[in-house]
Amino acid sequence: MDELLFLEPRTDLDQFIVGVGTGFGGAFALVYDKDGLLEFWKNEYLKEEDDIDEEAAYFMAVEWFEYNTIGAYMGEHTPIYVSKDEFDIFMEDYEVMSSKQHSIHQILESMSISEIGLWREAFDMAQSAGFSLPEDNWVHVLEGFLKKHRETQYLQSLERWVELRNSYPKVFTAGDQPPLPMMDSSFDHSPESSVLGWKETLSFKEKADLLDSQFKRDFARVVGSAILQKSTHVPNTENTSEDLPSN
Numbered sequence: 001m002d003e004l005l006f007l008e009p010r011t012d013l014d015q016f017i018v019g020v021g022t023g024f025g026g027a028f029a030l031v032y033d034k035d036g037l038l039e040f041w042k043n044e045y046l047k048e049e050d051d052i053d054e055e056a057a058y059f060m061a062v063e064w065f066e067y068n069t070i071g072a073y074m075g076e077h078t079p080i081y082v083s084k085d086e087f088d089i090f091m092e093d094y095e096v097m098s099s100k101q102h103s104i105h106q107i108l109e110s111m112s113i114s115e116i117g118l119w120r121e122a123f124d125m126a127q128s129a130g131f132s133l134p135e136d137n138w139v140h141v142l143e144g145f146l147k148k149h150r151e152t153q154y155l156q157s158l159e160r161w162v163e164l165r166n167s168y169p170k171v172f173t174a175g176d177q178p179p180l181p182m183m184d185s186s187f188d189h190s191p192e193s194s195v196l197g198w199k200e201t202l203s204f205k206e207k208a209d210l211l212d213s214q215f216k217r218d219f220a221r222v223v224g225s226a227i228l229q230k231s232t233h234v235p236n237t238e239n240t241s242e243d244l245p246s247n
Contacts, residue, residue: 004030005077007069012040018082027076034083038065103139107146119145150204157211158191164218171225172218 004020007013016036021029041061045052052060070081111119122145126132165172192198195214202210 003077004028005074005079006030007032007037007079013037016040021080029077030079032079032081034065034081035085037069037081038062041065104142107139107142111146115146115149118149147204150208154204154208154211157208157215161191161195161211161215161218164215164222168222168225171222 007016013032016033017030018033019031021031038058038061041064042054042057045057045060046054049057072078108116119142191211191214192200195210197210198207
């Protein structure tokens with residue numbers, strides 16, 4: 001312990017010693033509070049300089065520490081410096097990164113196989129081209145991809161559903177059926193009254209799923225109507241005297 005190295009002047013800096021640690025090779029070394037040292041040197045600069053503010057004085061203290069203190073190796077007993085402030089900053093960054101990773105994991109789990117396939121193609125192309133982003137930005141890229149892809153899916157489902165109803169207007173306007181969205185201006189264009197479970201607040205994916213389910217039900221109505229018309233239409237095959245050939 002007699003070989004421990006102290007920062008000078010000890011009358012000012014001993015107050016920032018927080019303990020003794022084990023340095024490289026197992027040698028003992030004093031442990032200083034880095035945050036306290038920086039605050040002390042900042043205040044010293046503020047006393048000496050009349051034309052600087054606290055922010056400038058703090059950066060001057062950091063420069064002093066990095067060049068004259070942390071940059072001065074004094075052997076195996078060189079003091080060790082710990083910072084609670086830097087630890088808090090590190091943990092905030094770590095938590096943000098972890099939440100992004102968790103978000104990416106959740107997003108990927110929510111994707112369909114076809115969406116995963118499209119995303120993998122785009123991702124592989126980006127990797128092959130050497131394209132890279134900071135890790136916390138990938139979640140924004142993925143969310144943007146999904147939003148655009150699912151909006152396209154929704155529009156395709158809507159177009160397919162409307163086209164079916166336009167092709168067979170009699171099937172969907174007969175009897176007590178509610179008005180249905182058709183391309184013609186005389187019909188309601190919105191699916192609120194015709195798609196089960198429809199809400200404007202739903203996501204593109206949820207709307208596309210509802211439209212696809214409604215499309216299947218409506219197509220079943222079209223097929224059922226065609227079968228019914230076929231079975232009720234019995235052609236007259238009986239020969240009458242007028243149909244008989246004359247001798």
